Amino acid sequence: MRNLMSLICLVLTLVTAAPAAVRAQESAASVPDAAVSAATRAALLDTLAARITESYVFPDVAKDVVKALRRHAARGEYDRITRARAFADTLNDHLYAIAHDLHLRVHYDPTSRMQIGCGGGAAVDIERMQAMAGQRNFGFEKLQRLAGNVGYLDLRLFDDPASGAGDVAAAAMGVLAHSDALIIDVRRNGGGFASMVNLLITYLIDPAEQLHLFDFHYRGGPEAGLRSDWTLPYVPGPRFAGKDVYVLTGRFTGSAAESFAYALQAEKRATLVGEQTAGAGNPGNGMVQLPGGFSAFVATGRVVSPVTGTNWEGVGVKPDVAAAADTALRVAHLMAVERLLGKAANDEEKTRLARALDAARKTPPDPIDPPAGLRIVRR
16 A cells, blocks of 8 residues: 555556455466576575665564575575575565565566556556556446445555546546445455545545545655645545445455555444455555566555554454455445435335345355465465
């Protein structure tokens, strides 16, 4: 979940295999494996250790991580690894064992040049990424009007509002504005831009409100110090203020998607339904280039909610209503219709909502499978 560009880079470098892939997972199937030499392994370890020492948000943890990597290398544990993907997998196991940070990851993809921060890389690569985002409708997968006039948004990515995603968000919220309740599904959403989080939450509050969502504390780099995120003073079109909102979560909900759920829960603006989320919260400044076609994400900051005084890093966001991810939509739909039925003003409305309740009960399971080619590393 990165405030400017960082985690969107992580999303887009993995998205060729799975659009919802920012969490503790890594794409493997979409990138051909390759041999990795002893010289490349040594150079990669040196570069990675230097970047972690210089930039990782918690200096004491950084020291422990580097010591562990050096210890594994001194024992010759990396000497037996001759394939790139196996080397990345092993490094990630070792990184997680010490830092327990789902964002501190090594990736192997020699075809991508989007590795030096966000906004870096070759122009042709940036254009390709933007084209891919447009082809995915910037993460807005599905809009639907469910029985009982309950709106449903399946959101797979929090894309950059400035890239065209803001226009899509405004159009989507306009379509949903006349729903009597709203379900936002981030069970398959791995993260993206905090600016989209700010935009969408603004649509869910009263125009007279402006909420202080998060404080970002950065250790170093151009963002060093404190920066705060707030909802926006203005968004185009109608807002969804005063109506019930439900957010569906699961174990593949990560990063910016977690911040969205966490902020709404902390502000008591939505009811979270589903499973506990991944627990990836530490922001950073994008992908760091490593030798041999490898790259890494090194978190440089931490995020703090002004409401709770903490965040979801390492623990995830716990839903208000626990439900298996594949039944969360049915549970939330039933809750929404039951609440509307309880407020029905006349017999005609009660009859309509009673029928909607029957329809909601028949909602089939919605399997939330791990995207193909992903290796889940959360312990």
